[in-house]
Amino acid sequence: MRPFRVVHEAKASHYKARYSMKVLFIAAEASPLARVGGLAEVVSSLARALTTMGHEVRLILPHYGCIKVLSPRSKVKELAALNPRPRTSDIGPLKVSFMGRSEPATLKMTTLKEEIPVYLVENDQYFGGPEVYTDNDLERFLFFSLAIPGILSRLDWRPDIIHCHDWHTSLVPLWLKEIGCVFPTVFTIHNLAYQGAFNQQFLAVSGLSKVWQKHIPNDAPTPSLNFMSQGILLANIVTTVSPTYAAEILTPEYGEGLEHLLRYRQKELYGIVNGIDYEEYNPATDHYLVTNYNSFTVEKRVANKIALQKKANLPQDVDVPLIGMVSRLDEQKGFDLLLPAMESLMGKTKIQFVILGKGREYYQELLREAEQKYPDRVAVFVTFDDSLAHLIYGGSDMFLLPSRFEPCGLGQLIAMRYGAIPVVRHTGGLADTVQDTDANIEKGNGFVFQDYHPASLIEAVKRAEGFFYHKDAWQKLMKRNMLLDFSWEASAKMYQDIYRKAIKRQK
Ligand code: GLC
Secondary structure (H helix, E strand, C coil), rough: CCCEEEEECCCCCCCCCCCCCEEEEEEECCCECCCCCHHHHHHHHHHHHHHCCCCCEEEEEECEEEEEEEHHHHHHHHHHHHHHCCEEEEEEEEEEEEECEEEEEEEEEEECCEEECCCCCCEEHHHHCCCCCCHHHHHHHHHHHHHHHHHHHHHHCCCCEEECCCCCCCCHHHHHHCCCCCCCEEEEEECCCCCCCCCCCHHHHHHHCCCCCCCCCCCCCCCCCCCCHHHHHHEEEEEECHHHHHCCCCCCCCCCHHHHHHHHHHHHECCCCCCCCCCCCCCCCCCCCCCCCCCCCCCHHHHHHHHHHHHHCCCCCCCCCEEEEEECCCCCHHHHHHHHHHHHHHHHHEEEEEEEECCCHHHHHHHHHHHHHHHCCCCCCCCCCHHHHHHHHHCCEEEEEEECCCCCCCCHHHHHCCEEEEECCHHHHHHHHCCCCCCCCCCCCCEEECCCCCHHHHHHHHHHHHCCHHHHHHHHHHHHHCCCCCCCCCHHHHHHHHHCCCCCCHC
């Protein structure tokens, strides 16, 4: 558990780095341009935090059809004023040697929040559609990663460090080695469950078979047939998004079959907990909320709760505890615990549930059934909806994350910032950021359970409900959580140190 620091709301301390580094991020997602999950938020908010520290950060992303940008030649000023989208400019054509042919692409440039330059790799066949992910991702991200060396040689900007995020970019260290490029690399695992796994046939047709073992040290384990394994074995430093997850993934239970590779890199494997963007997630200014508030005015928060109950068609009653969830509907997120626990929770507690998320059909259906069975207690929104997500953070009393595994988790951090008390399973980043209130009355900030079992979840929720009825203690807990510091400041400094280490190692 990292020692929590407490911030004063008025304070905006900005640490300035003594040496500025040029950092190139390569990723499949960056918010708000292309956003599917937590990866997008972390890529953008870390990039911004490093920029604030004085580093020069740039990004490379695929140019998906969903990234709507205006060309600099666009004369439609009114449109730009009405809907201010970032502008792009063409840098020029690229040729990517790929699966035995030469595939054309265009390199474009835009900005993130008007401050961070973003290079976009445009190729209509692979990235022209609106979706970030499709069922052809192996080929699409092979192409994307192969475009990177050519881009580096085109730019009049030379990064000091290349930071690759998740499996989509984990072949980049391999391609750099292949052409003798000596850029230091950091590879961050945001979720080990997604590895870009393939079969022997793909190995042959992709051309990967020629290089698969080539740069792997002799004493290293054989890379498993997935993109992720090359990033783990070849990057100068490997990181993941919390210290507990960094330890967990060395074990067969959490290692997803890659634990032997991770153990081989154990000395260069670091866990750094994610931060959240404190400007974007600020209950005092959040325009999605019905009422803004801060830690001194938490009592105003009830207006958001009533608005949320109204929106969810649940009885509007401030004295009934309300649990919120904003989550991918996925096995990872613990729905196999929640669904069997639901029946019992309906009988043993008075709690209302508001659940927002999209994902597996199976969970969607079961949640809808629960909603039909308990219309006064359960509301389910199967969609992506930013405004509702913010209202859930700002209006629910508790925020549930019963994950089977959780590399970091951002929901519990946002919830604490908004005064919704987290109820979580003790795993990964949840273990690093939420301490049980009963175990530590002075410092606890939520309700934590250990076993991946419905009975443990039920027990934690019941404890949380019991605490909720002690209004004064609950208010104190909300205030304490709202003053905890989960901004990027501390973690971005750790990344800066990791970059220095990677640079030293590469020399
Ligand atoms: C993935 C993980 C999540 C993490 C996020 C950003 O979505 O599942 O735990 O917070 O990446 O690193």
